[in-house]
Amino acid sequence: MPLLSTQVSAITATSRADSSAAISSGLVTEANLPAKRPAFRQAGGVRESVAALPLTDHHCHGVVRRDLDAAGFAGLLTEGARGSWESRLGFAVRDHCAPLLDLPAHAPPADYLDRRASLGHAEVTARLLAAAGLGALCVDTGYLPEPLLTPQELGAAAGAAAHEVVRLEQLAEQLLTSGVDAMGFASGVRENLADRAEAAVAAKSVAAYRVGLGLNPRRPTDSEVTAAAGLTLATIGRGGPARIADETLHRFLVWTAVDLGLPVQFHTGFGDPDLNLHQANPTLLTPLLRAIEPTGVPVLLLHTYPYHREAGYLTQVFDNVYFDIGLAVHNVGSRATAVLAEALELAPFPKLLYASDAFGLPEHYYLAATLFREALSAFLDEFTESDATRIAHLIGVDNATRVYRL
Numbered sequence: 333m334p335l336l337s338t339q340v341s342a343i344t345a346t347s348r349a350d351s352s353a354a355i356s357s358g359l360v361t362e363a364n365l366p367a368k369r370p371a372f373r374q375a376g377g378v379r380e381s382v383a384a385l386p387l388t389d390h391h392c393h394g395v396v397r398r399d400l401d402a403a404g405f406a407g408l409l410t411e412g413a414r415g416s417w418e419s420r421l422g423f424a425v426r427d428h429c430a431p432l433l434d435l436p437a438h439a440p441p442a443d444y445l446d447r448r449a450s451l452g453h454a455e456v457t458a459r460l461l462a463a464a465g466l467g468a469l470c471v472d473t474g475y476l477p478e479p480l481l482t483p484q485e486l487g488a489a490a491g492a493a494a495h496e497v498v499r500l501e502q503l504a505e506q507l508l509t510s511g512v513d514a515m516g517f518a519s520g521v522r523e524n525l526a527d528r529a530e531a532a533v534a535a536k537s538v539a540a541y542r543v544g545l546g547l548n549p550r551r552p553t554d555s556e557v558t559a560a561a562g563l564t565l566a567t568i569g570r571g572g573p574a575r576i577a578d579e580t581l582h583r584f585l586v587w588t589a590v591d592l593g594l595p596v597q598f599h600t601g602f603g604d605p606d607l608n609l610h611q612a613n614p615t616l617l618t619p620l621l622r623a624i625e626p627t628g629v630p631v632l633l634l635h636t637y638p639y640h641r642e643a644g645y646l647t648q649v650f651d652n653v654y655f656d657i658g659l660a661v662h663n664v665g666s667r668a669t670a671v672l673a674e675a676l677e678l679a680p681f682p683k684l685l686y687a688s689d690a691f692g693l694p695e696h697y698y699l700a701a702t703l704f705r706e707a708l709s710a711f712l713d714e715f716t717e718s719d720a721t722r723i724a725h726l727i728g729v730d731n732a733t734r735v736y737r738l
Contacts (some may be wrong), residue, residue: 341437374395378720379709385724386467387701389734391497391536391634392518393596393691394480395474399453402445408692410663411604417441419666421699428702429695432459457481460694461490463699467729468492468738472536472597474499475691490697493535495738497597498657500585501542501576505526509574514562518584525588533736534632535589536597539582540573542575544611545600547583549623557584586620595735601637602659614643614655627650630735635659635689640671644679654735655679658687661707668707676711681723717736 351404396408406412410421417426422441430439433447448456469492473484487494507520523537549589552560560580566575589596600614614633624631631653636643637660647653657675661668676684688700708727712720732738 350567363725376711377717378724381721382705382709382712382724383465383467383726385705385728386468386492387465387704387728388738389466389492389643389688389690389697389701390470390632390685390736391472391656391687391689391730392469392480392486392697393475393689394486395457395690395694395697396453396692397479397481397605401448401449404447405445405693409660411602420667421663424662424665424699424703425695428699429460432564432698434465443640457488459595460698464490464697464698465705466490466492466701467492468730468732470497470533470736471495472497472499472625474502474536480581480692489494489694493738495736496528497534497536498525498528498532498594499538500525500589501538501582504576504581504585505574507535508561508565508568508576514558514565516560517565520693521585522588522591525594526592529594532594534595534597534738535585536599536634537582537589538599539579539586540599540612540701541603542577543579543582545598545614545616546611547579547586547620549615549619550585551587551623554582556580560584577582583620589628590624590627590720593629595632597625597632597634599635600633600643601635601639613639615639618646621646621653621699625650625652630654632656632685632735634687636675637664637671640675641677644675644677644683647679647683654683654685654731656685656687658700659689661704662688662690662696665703669710672704672707672711673713682731682734683728684727685735686728 349491394684410416410419414646416422426441426444427437430444431437431606433444433451435447464562469483469486469490471486471494473483473496483494483496492540503524504521506515507524559581560578564576564578564581586596595696598617602609603612614636621631629652633643633646633655634654635658637657640657640660647655662669664671686704688697690696690700706723712724713724
């Protein structure tokens, strides 16, 4: 029969009284009491170490080269077409970014935009990127809806080394519009990617957007690739877009990168409105991950939210799989601490990398770094200072250095 709350309280009080009496009588001394769990909480030292980390941002994009009006800024703020200041991200901009533009924290949006306009985009970009505390950038150069800063320009503004990530679909789409025929497509992709791999540190797939992540793990034959390329070329010939949206071709691109030994990044989790979120669950990649694992080629699961726990599981069971919570960190604002803790429930610490997935706005770079540092410091609060400092360096710098051989 369950105890009533009054009975529980009485038992607890009696237990405490008995313990006090035992200590007073000398039967129990402080020396033979059970050892208390050490309260590490080395917040000061750990926070200083995390703040000083030259973060390696292993997946990011360029920022715009123009001044933005209110609508232009809002359109780049979130993943939706019309971003809202009335969000955790909007409040984070006002809280963290405003002081870097000589405004008080929590400045109203109108004041923030006025000050941003008066400084100009170049000055705003310089201030925010420099303040992010970055040591290296791995820049996806495959999405250019308008002119953006190049990796070299981003690196110069941030005071960081800059490296390129090749977007597989863009490379293939450029080839499709270059006059190649279906028979020459496979060899053309292999040659072009091999050339780009001389300087690039990774390749990226956006199969999640186009066909979903439930890719057949089997390597396609050249004849299958030729047939699929022929269908895509026929669509282009009828006036359709040069867009890779065929499962066979996405699979071929991934295996081509694997054959070159290039780490392969996959978009997973939330993103732009043209994404069907349920098709971006990283667990859908499981059969393909099993097929790639014997090669030892690293696979990077980007963004992952709201599937960050699933991604953490995959990094535990596959030796060559890594992940990040980029994009989510600055979007969830003050909830970044909770998201990071959830991501690391199962994931080994050598499997998480830092990423911002910043695009368009330099605010994304600064916010992602700032909120990630806060979240990481809070997460590490339960560890000894030496362990916490070591883990922070792993996640912030060393894991990316090892995976990409930077």
